[in-house]
Amino acid sequence: MSAQPLLSIRDLQVQYRTRHGLVDAVRGVSFDVEPGAVTALVGESGSGKTTVAQSVIGLLAANGRVAGGSIRLSERTDGPTELVGLSERRWRHLRGRCIALIPQDPGNSLNPVATIGWSVGEALRIHGWRDRAKIHARVIDLLERVGIDDPEARARQYPHELSGGMRQRVLIAAALALQPELVIADEPTSALDVTVQRTVLDLLDELRAETGTGILFITHDLAVAADRSDALVVMRGGQVQEAGRTAEVLAAPSSPYTRTLLADAPSLARVVDRRAPDTAATDAEAGAPARDALVEVAGLTQEFRRAGRPPLVAVDDVSFRVARGTTHALVGESGSGKTTTGRSIAGFNTPTQGTIRVGATEVTSLAGGRARRAFHRTTQLVYQNPYASLDPRQSIADILSEPLRNFGIGTRADRIERVAHHLELVALAPEIAARHPRELSGGQRQRVAIARALIVEPELVVLDEAVSALDVTVQAQILRLLARLQSELGLTYVFISHDLAVVRQIADTVSVLRRGRQVEHGSAASVFDDPQHEYTRELLAAIPGASLRTDPEAVATAASPASVPSQEEVSA
Incomplete structure (x- = not known):
């Protein structure tokens, strides 16, 4: 691992203003993402995973705010940057070039009146690309790399003409356009079939191997996290339940909640x-x-x-x-x-x-x-x-x-x-x-x-x-x-x-x-x-x-109720 993490989150606290008062969505979350490595953030709906991701890229909802803690990004060119409290002008410089987001829902994330090619090339234009031929060539290459058939024809189509899985691949292509240092992937393969999922995950692996890109991978799929991540952070109720190297967490989970996730994951179920x-x-x-x-x-x-x-x-x-x-x-x-x-x-x-x-x-x-x-x-x-x-x-x-x-x-x-x-x-x-x-x-x-x-x-x-x-x-x-x-x-x-x-x-x-x-x-x-x-x-x-x-017996043993420690043991 690098001496300097690419992304370092310490004691992050995020609140939302609601009609019922302030809600603490994230409470004291800390973890790192190393250059060229994948940190998987797993947990159930409402655990705070996406809120953490939105905080990292500065895209919290209007009623949300970072109430405490630090988020530091170590850029190749500019060195460590504190992202909490960053100006919008500085964010425009970072998004797409240094940090990119692959959002979860392709139905709501693509401009319905823009062609696929235009959407994929948007980040290139925002960051100074002016040569139309080069933009077009880059767009076609990206669409082909994420497994879209006939990319020339697809680039001329609109989102409603593509399946949900194909639209998700378009979002991934757009995020990778400028080879960012950090990619935040928020459930990027949940809408994809297993063969395309493997193609996309292989692509992300190739990107980090070639360029040293770090990936914050948000998922509820423990099988994907097990196969593809170096570090695992398990969240529940806005707090970290367990964190560590993926192999170690899955081999000997100490949190009862992690063991429940293991027991419930169908991809890990015993035959x-x-x-x-x-x-x-x-x-x-x-x-x-x-x-x-x-x-x-x-x-x-x-x-x-x-x-x-x-x-x-x-x-x-x-x-x-x-x-x-x-x-x-x-x-x-x-x-x-x-x-x-x-x-x-x-x-x-x-x-x-x-x-x-x-x-x-x-x-x-x-x-x-x-x-x-x-x-x-x-x-x-x-x-x-x-x-x-x-x-x-x-x-x-x-x-x-x-x-x-x-x-x-x-x-x-x-x-x-x-x-x-x-x-x-x-x-x-x-x-x-x-x-x-x-x-x-x-x-x-x-x-x-x-x-x-x-x-x-x-x-x-x-x-x-x-x-x-x-x-x-x-x-x-x-x-x-x-x-x-x-x-x-x-x-x-x-x-x-x-x-x-x-x-x-x-x-x-x-x-x-x-x-x-x-x-x-x-x-x-x-x-x-x-x-x-x-x-x-x-x-x-x-x-x-x-x-x-x-090793199904190991999974079954780790997930068995008998092996779950008591709350007193966890607290100790």
């Missing part, structure tokens, strides 16, 4: 903890009668027209069945057709060819009006993006009670009781009911979206990346909740995910999609333990956390 194949699911795959299947998809093809070009074939002749009361996962990279297939099953797309049956309903022949309304009572969709799927003008209570009102379910008192019950089911406090979406974290918003889908007690729930935005402890709670509700209510799930570790934990059967086609299909056990297609093997090889999976 024996995976759900056993469901008998009904296995029967369905073996050719059991169709009456045993709640969902039957046959020859599904979905094309989208494009002006002046051949149609885009998003889904190409996909067929599978889902046994009642089981979970069928659709996995694959961005653009593989997972979401399109899920939306077709939920009745939001009209397929070009093929049929979809859910129960006694032929979905592809549904007309408007009463039949479609009745279908949506029994089939619900949980969207991927909690920022866009909740009405910002409504309170959470109104958001949850709206489907009950729409379907005429219960009296007003009944609806109030159901709202309270479903908030509890998804581990949200009762006072959340009075808040609006803007007052909730991303993970809290996604829990609200799940509660809204479950509140009408459907038969089938299509979950489109429904747990990808959640930290591992809440993710584990939601997965346990989904399993319990499935057992108690006989629910059937179509589970869309790029996180194969989560799929391995929850699914009975799996379809692997690539470029719209189904390349592998079968029970979860057969797909994960004996994959037949090379693409499936590539997806499995890209799952992070391999270094810890090689």
Whole structure:
């Protein structure tokens, strides 16, 4: 390690002004980031991770302020600089050139009226690049390095024309444009499938190896932190629970909270903890009668027209069945057709060819009006993006009670009781009911979206990346909740995910999609333990956390309740 840390944070304290008074969001946080090294900041939603990152780059919300402590950056050219209290003029000099941020949400971080090329090249122009040809060449190189296909064409497109995963790669390209000394990566791969995630993380590794760039990596994915970081800082409630070299923290965690994170992380779960194949699911795959299947998809093809070009074939002749009361996962990279297939099953797309049956309903022949309304009572969709799927003008209570009102379910008192019950089911406090979406974290918003889908007690729930935005402890709670509700209510799930570790934990059967086609299909056990297609093997090889999976007993021992010290031992 360097004698002089690239970034040194000491006793950082951050407060937010709210209508209820001052809130201490970060309390006495201290850690370093070394040149050419990765420090991972992990913890659940609301732990203060992002607030620390915003403090480091001087982008706290208007109601936030650094109330105490020091943040020092050691620049190559100017030496140590105290960032607390820095002028805006000095910040403009540092941002992009010395410190860059890869934000979490690509949907809200790119200018919707600017092309991708313009957005990636913006930092270059701000810092004095004037040669258009050089800017264009640099933009194309960056887009290619982050794994974007046909970068020349993509540079001319707008954010709405790209998938969520591709937009996140654009943000990474923009942050790397000037090869900054410090990159703050705030959940930069949470929206990416495992193969693209590996490409992006490899790129960040190459950057720090070539230029000595230090990385502050904020994540709720302990597997990624385990594979990619040199140092680990575990936060909870605005305070550091544990910090040290990554291998040492994960091998012998001293904090009970760190042990809980280890126990809940699906990427680190022991193979024996995976759900056993469901008998009904296995029967369905073996050719059991169709009456045993709640969902039957046959020859599904979905094309989208494009002006002046051949149609885009998003889904190409996909067929599978889902046994009642089981979970069928659709996995694959961005653009593989997972979401399109899920939306077709939920009745939001009209397929070009093929049929979809859910129960006694032929979905592809549904007309408007009463039949479609009745279908949506029994089939619900949980969207991927909690920022866009909740009405910002409504309170959470109104958001949850709206489907009950729409379907005429219960009296007003009944609806109030159901709202309270479903908030509890998804581990949200009762006072959340009075808040609006803007007052909730991303993970809290996604829990609200799940509660809204479950509140009408459907038969089938299509979950489109429904747990990808959640930290591992809440993710584990939601997965346990989904399993319990499935057992108690006989629910059937179509589970869309790029996180194969989560799929391995929850699914009975799996379809692997690539470029719209189904390349592998079968029970979860057969797909994960004996994959037949090379693409499936590539997806499995890209799952992070391999270094810890090689010693599952050590992970299980470290995470076991019996090994958790008492509060007196921790205090001592």
